[in-house]
Amino acid sequence: MKTPNIFFVIIAFILGQALFEQFDFENLKFEKPVLAIVYIIVFVFSIYFLIKDYKNK
Numbered sequence: 001m002k003t004p005n006i007f008f009v010i011i012a013f014i015l016g017q018a019l020f021e022q023f024d025f026e027n028l029k030f031e032k033p034v035l036a037i038v039y040i041i042v043f044v045f046s047i048y049f050l051i052k053d054y055k056n057k
Contacts, residue, residue: 005053008046015043 022031030036
């Protein structure tokens with residue numbers, strides 16, 4: 001059975017939650033756009049490594 005790397009799962013979960021909380025749905029903007037860009041980059045890389053690790057096993 002393939003198990004995901006718990007480190008990347010935790011990172012993806014925390015950053016996904018932080019991005020969701022920072023997004024203003026009324027104005028469709030982030031409260032802190034520069035921080036959101038950093039969060040998005042790290043979130044995408046963590047998801048990428050999760051998928052890459054899952055496919056390689």
